[in-house]
Amino acid sequence: MAIAVDGAQALSKVATEKPDIMLMDMILPIIDGWEATRRIKANPETKDIQVIPLTAYAMVGDATKCPT
Template structure:
């Protein structure tokens, strides 16, 4: 079953690699390269889930997550926060911003797919 996924990632290589892997699994991908674009696309595309990088230009992933979760039209959309620079407290900060789950990069695809399935109820 296809899931509409918004992948928010400013690094071209990371975005292309993870996007390709998720598409091969049959998912429909939409992309944003900064937090402001992520907020706008979440409203416009109503994805089944958002994979949100936390270190983004224009608006960081922390603030983008807060804005998505503050909007009644988008607050129910699950968000998995992704970060390459995991620091003490980042997991807690991500949950405080409204993320539904948290994962680190480099992405372990099977672990990420398991988290996506748990949050969306759709097979990964």
């Protein structure tokens, strides 16, 4: 198990650890979870990692904003 405290660190750990699944806080410093998830899904080497988004926001459209 790996833990990252910001989006930049999350991207770095994903590149080295290649997890099968991850929990992504959408509100992170440096690079937010939205952008970090977009980058993970855009990369052919990490696009198959399952990302479970977590957020305190509860607006109707928030769930549809997360890249899948």
